[in-house]
Amino acid sequence: MVGNPELQVILNFNFLLPHPPGLVKALVAAGADGAHQPAQSCRPRRRSPRLEGVRHVVFRLEKDRYALPLSAIKEVVATPERFTRVPRAPASLRGVMNLRGRVVPVVDLRALLRVQAAGMPATKVVLLDRGRRELGLLITDVDGIESIDKVASAGAGSGPTVRGLARLGALAITVLDPDGLDAAVAHAFTTR
Numbered sequence: 001m002v003g004n005p006e007l008q009v010i011l012n013f014n015f016l017l018p019h020p021p022g023l024v025k026a027l028v029a030a031g032a033d034g035a036h037q038p039a040q041s042c043r044p045r046r047r048s049p050r051l052e053g054v055r056h057v058v059f060r061l062e063k064d065r066y067a068l069p070l071s072a073i074k075e076v077v078a079t080p081e082r083f084t085r086v087p088r089a090p091a092s093l094r095g096v097m098n099l100r101g102r103v104v105p106v107v108d109l110r111a112l113l114r115v116q117a118a119g120m121p122a123t124k125v126v127l128l129d130r131g132r133r134e135l136g137l138l139i140t141d142v143d144g145i146e147s148i149d150k151v152a153s154a155g156a157g158s159g160p161t162v163r164g165l166a167r168l169g170a171l172a173i174t175v176l177d178p179d180g181l182d183a184a185v186a187h188a189f190t191t192r
Helices: 005-012 023-031 109-113 178-190
Strands: 054-061 064-069 073-078 093-099 102-108 124-130 133-139 141-148 162-168 171-176
Touching (some): 054 109, 054 133, 064 141, 093 133, 102 109, 102 124, 124 141, 124 178, 133 178, 141 162, 171 178
Antiparallel strands (some): 054 064, 073 124, 093 102, 124 133
């Protein structure tokens, strides 16, 4: 039986009280574990098609749109006024920045992905969460967080940084692989 005594009384006198359809079922479901919880509707919840996909942070790099899984991103911060250069670093490494006492390497994503610079300023740094360390990616701007349902394969020539291509309304989005980006940065340091 149900562990909540108030709920047992309601169920025992159920035949005396008028109630909306499904109320008893909701009360039983809400109190089945013995904890007092507010009753929830018994109507099946319709899931929005936009909520079924994986949530991604969609951002711009020049005029093109890219996305990274939200689970791989720690935070997005404004670009600092200047970066501290690292001697003998690859061209894609813009430098390091001090973020609340942590030294974070920042990679120019344009240089890493070999995107032609069109003169649009980079205004944000996306911080990838790589376990005990972080990797900053310099981008043009962030568009928002969107659910992406299907990611089509990008083809053989796309490289390890690209997971695939997706559509968001009328927009084509290149979905990046966080592990592939991390590997590409490590490869840039080893093959100078």
